[in-house]
Amino acid sequence: DAGVIQSPRHEVTEMGQEVTLRCKPISGHDYLFWYRQTMMRGLELLIYFNNNVPIDDSGMPEDRFSAKMPNASFSTLKIQPSEPRDSAVYFCASSPSGGAGWTQYFGPGTRLTVL
Amino acid sequence: AQSVTQPDIHITVSEGASLELRCNYSYGATPYLFWYVQSPGQGLQLLLKYFSGDTLVQGIKGFEAEFKRSQSSFNLRKPSVHWSDAAEYFCAIIIQGAQKLVFGQGTRLTINP
Numbered sequence: 001d002a003g004v005i006q007s008p009r010h011e012v013t014e015m016g017q018e019v020t021l022r023c024k025p026i027s028g029h030d031y032l033f034w035y036r037q038t039m040m041r042g043l044e045l046l047i048y049f050n051n052n053v054p055i056d057d058s059g060m061p062e063d064r065f066s067a068k069m070p071n072a073s074f075s076t077l078k079i080q081p082s083e084p085r086d087s088a089v090y091f092c093a094s095s096p097s098g099g100a101g102w103t104q105y106f107g108p109g110t111r112l113t114v115l
Numbered sequence: 116a117q118s119v120t121q122p123d124i125h126i127t128v129s130e131g132a133s134l135e136l137r138c139n140y141s142y143g144a145t146p147y148l149f150w151y152v153q154s155p156g157q158g159l160q161l162l163l164k165y166f167s168g169d170t171l172v173q174g175i176k177g178f179e180a181e182f183k184r185s186q187s188s189f190n191l192r193k194p195s196v197h198w199s200d201a202a203e204y205f206c207a208i209i210i211q212g213a214q215k216l217v218f219g220q221g222t223r224l225t226i227n228p
Contacts, residue, residue, distance in 0.1 A: 004158075031214055043205065043218040056215065091158060095214070102147045102166065102209050104216055106159040 002026070004107035006092050012113045018080040021110045024073055025094030033104060034067055034077050035091040043091075049075065050097075082114045117142040119206050121219035129227045130198050136191040136222050138206030146208035148189040149216070150180055154202045162204075165189065176200070201226045 005024040013019055025032045033048040047057040052069045060067070064083070069075040079086055089111050093104040118141045128134055140146060147166050151159040163174025170182040180191045189206060206219040 033214075033216075042220050045215055048214060050214070093159075093216075102214075103149070103161060103164060105161065106151075108158040 004092055004094055004105055006090075006107040006110050008110060009108060010111045010113075012115065013082055014115050015083055016081045017114075018078065019082045019086075019112060019114075021077040021090050021092075021112070023075045023077070023092030023107060025075070025092070026105055027073070028096060029094035029105075030097040031095040031104075032069060032075050033093040033095075034075070035093065035106075037089040037091060037109070038087075046077070079112075082112075084114045087112055087114050117146065117208060117210055117217055119208055119217055119219035121204075121206055121222050123222045124220070125223045125225065127225040127227060128196055131195050134191075134193045134196045134200070134224070136204050136206075136224070138189045138191065138219060140187050140189065140206075140208050142187075142208065142210065145184065146210055148180075148182060149207045149209070150174065150178070150189075150191050151205045151207060152176075152202045153205065153221075159205065162191070196224075196226055198226045198228065200224060 007022045031050050034046040035043050037043050046059045047067045049069045067077045089109045091106050091109045093106045095104045120139045122137050149164045150162040152162050153159050162178050163172050165172050165182045173179050178193050182189050203221045203223050205221045207216045
């Protein structure tokens with residue numbers, strides 16, 4: 001079974017540039033989550049969607065961050081403009097609804113470095 | 116607010132020794148509980164979960180965890196570790212009625228040969 005797919009796996013960019021991270025959730029999963037992992041703050045939820053609709057974006061750090069889910073099989077997290085403090089590993093996760101809906105399955109992550 | 120505490124930032128054990136990683140949570144009711152493992156450069160893999168029922172749950176790779184309501188704990192155990200178990204381990208909770216995972220800070224496990 002294909003798991004959660006993220007691209008790119010690594011991204012190096014310069015401060016001020018736009019960065020777009022991509023995620024394909026597991027087919028049939030209704031929920032999609034974006035997390036950020038840093039040494040200082042650990043794993044933190046940025047935003048999550050249910051049936052392509054953003055439900056909670058309270059973890060999005062600031063207006064430079066935006067996320068979209070145009071359809072059930074694709075989501076993007078965009079940072080514009082990027083800053084060095086955005087350097088982190090960004091994870092996408094998905095989960096089904098119903099009785100098994102509390103289990104989230106994670107992608108391999110995108111390691112972002114902003115110079 | 117709900118929180119998860121993993122008291123041990125780093126643990127070193129010898130290969131073949133037993134292992135226990137601690138996890139405590141703060142929440143008024145019983146949350147859903149998870150343990151994930153993250154190998155270097157990899158994503159998070161689910162080891163096991165507890166929703167209800169038997170408080171001793173079995174997971175993959177020979178891991179088990181025990182939920183103790185009185186202690187608000189969900190400690191992870193393995194009777195005999197292998198060098199391939201070296202990784203970072205995260206305890207997490209979901210509050211019933213919400214979908215948000217709250218993670219502990221993680222415990223890094225090093226295995227001595």
